Amino acid sequence: MERIDLLLTGIGRLVTPEGNRPRCGESMKEVCEIKDAVIAIRQGRIAWFGSVNELQDQLARSEIAVTIDVGGRLITPGLVDPHTHLVHGGSREHELALKRSGVSYLDILAQGGGILHTVRSTRAASEQELYEKAHRSLNEMLLNGVTTIEAKSGYGLSLEAEVKQLRVAKRLDATHVVDVVSTFMGAHAVPEEYKGRSEVFVDAIVNDMLPKVAEEGLAEFCDVFCEDGVFSVEESRRILTEAQRQGLRAKIHADEIVSLGGAELAGEVGAISAEHLLAATDTGLAALAENGVIPVLLPGTSFNLGLATHARARDMIDRYDLPVALSTDYNPGSCPTESIQLIMMLASLHLKMTPEEILTACTINAANALGRGDDIGSIEVGKRADLAIFDAPNIAYLLYHFGINHTYGVIKNGKPAVWNRLLVTATEEEEAR
Numbered sequence: 001m002e003r004i005d006l007l008l009t010g011i012g013r014l015v016t017p018e019g020n021r022p023r024c025g026e027s028m029k030e031v032c033e034i035k036d037a038v039i040a041i042r043q044g045r046i047a048w049f050g051s052v053n054e055l056q057d058q059l060a061r062s063e064i065a066v067t068i069d070v071g072g073r074l075i076t077p078g079l080v081d082p083h084t085h086l087v088h089g090g091s092r093e094h095e096l097a098l099k100r101s102g103v104s105y106l107d108i109l110a111q112g113g114g115i116l117h118t119v120r121s122t123r124a125a126s127e128q129e130l131y132e133k134a135h136r137s138l139n140e141m142l143l144n145g146v147t148t149i150e151a152k153s154g155y156g157l158s159l160e161a162e163v164k165q166l167r168v169a170k171r172l173d174a175t176h177v178v179d180v181v182s183t184f185m186g187a188h189a190v191p192e193e194y195k196g197r198s199e200v201f202v203d204a205i206v207n208d209m210l211p212k213v214a215e216e217g218l219a220e221f222c223d224v225f226c227e228d229g230v231f232s233v234e235e236s237r238r239i240l241t242e243a244q245r246q247g248l249r250a251k252i253h254a255d256e257i258v259s260l261g262g263a264e265l266a267g268e269v270g271a272i273s274a275e276h277l278l279a280a281t282d283t284g285l286a287a288l289a290e291n292g293v294i295p296v297l298l299p300g301t302s303f304n305l306g307l308a309t310h311a312r313a314r315d316m317i318d319r320y321d322l323p324v325a326l327s328t329d330y331n332p333g334s335c336p337t338e339s340i341q342l343i344m345m346l347a348s349l350h351l352k353m354t355p356e357e358i359l360t361a362c363t364i365n366a367a368n369a370l371g372r373g374d375d376i377g378s379i380e381v382g383k384r385a386d387l388a389i390f391d392a393p394n395i396a397y398l399l400y401h402f403g404i405n406h407t408y409g410v411i412k413n414g415k416p417a418v419w420n421r422l423l424v425t426a427t428e429e430e431e432a433r
């Protein structure tokens with residue numbers, strides 16, 4: 001007899017992209033769909049899955065510890081959110097009136113607000129305060145069906161405060177059921193004490209911060225806000241190549257507002273992903289395609305900033321054969337939402353992506369944007385049993401019925417982490433600490 005720890009039955013529809021690699025262009029639409037499915041889980045991983053009718057022999061040969069009937073619901077891989085600014089202090093609702101009166105995002109930053117406001121709040125917050133705030137956000141994400149996220153630093157902008165943010169992210173990864181992948185983003189803005197001396201701040205990033213982050217293993221990735229008035233292409237190149245030399249993989253906030261050449265740089269340095277890309281040129285998109293860079297699109301940000309333009313997802317998929325990923329960009333300024341389901345709806349509305357493309361973008365392509373395509377991002381034998389269970393008949397319904405949370409349950413590492421819409425793991429482990 002084959003031992004099975006958990007058997008999920010009564011799956012009305014199982015939908016998943018296939019394989020471990022990023023799904024490019026046309027192939028983003030190809031998902032595997034199984035009606036009346038079952039999933040067997042052993043030691044936190046998928047043992048086997050498929051149509052219940054075709055698995056009768058397998059079922060008869062199994063010794064099943066626990067069976068849960070999911071009542072005809074929809075199951076997908078656990079969603080992956082590959083671009084968040086999870087750990088930060090404070091909030092910025094006071095900037096709402098300014099934004100509504102037409103002051104631009106970059107002007108608010110140039111006036112010492114925006115990211116710099118959050119830098120002041122983050123520096124002033126204790127590690128415990130940052131931890132508790134981020135923990136609440138992680139719960140929201142989990143309740144949305146998310147099982148792995150990326151978290152960037154970049155609101156410390158000093159060695160001490162960046163390390164504080166990254167330590168909080170590490171602690172969350174250890175204590176919270178959602179996996180947290182860390183990115184060092186010391187080059188998020190030039191802090192006030194370095195105003196007009198960005199080259200000196202870049203020296204501090206390269207000579208002081210990066211070595212500390214690399215030595216303590218505080219982050220896997222390094223990101224730079226390559227933008228007009230923030231970090232130039234030359235400065236971004238210097239930081240990212242130095243980060244790569246020290247063992248971190250490159251990510252770039254590229255061509256978000258101005259066509260600066262961030263996408264071209266992403267291609268040149270062989271970044272794992274390039275994010276935003278609203279203003280990316282054709283040359284930039286070609287550079288991503290030629291160098292296997294994953295475009296991570298953040299439609300919540302263009303929506304919340306009230307921009308008339310959106311990232312060219314259709315061109316990326318149809319003309320450049322790119323593997324588009326989607327993310328919340330959760331942060332206190334340009335996109336204060338943890339809701340990946342809202343982002344999925346906006347990807348349908350503004351980016352004109354199909355339901356299948358959106359699922360692929362939020363699972364296997366997002367997993368690859370974090371270098372984790374072999375372990376998560378699809379329902380596959382041997383992969384981690386991270387699953388989202390939705391109160392929906394099919395994936396199109398998730399985009400159609402908007403503004404609500406469709407998640408009924410979440411299975412993380414083979415165990416229920418959300419059930420009947422409620423958190424079931426208040427992480428006993430964490431409480432014991």
Ligand SMILES: N=CN[C@@H](CCC(=O)O)C(=O)O
Nearest residue numbers: 115225301329331332333334
């Ligand atoms: N654009 C730069 N960074 C974030 C926003 C950070 C903030 O406004 O606090 C982003 O990805 O949108």
Ligand SMILES: [Zn+2]
Nearest residue numbers: 083085253329
């Ligand atoms: Zn961002």
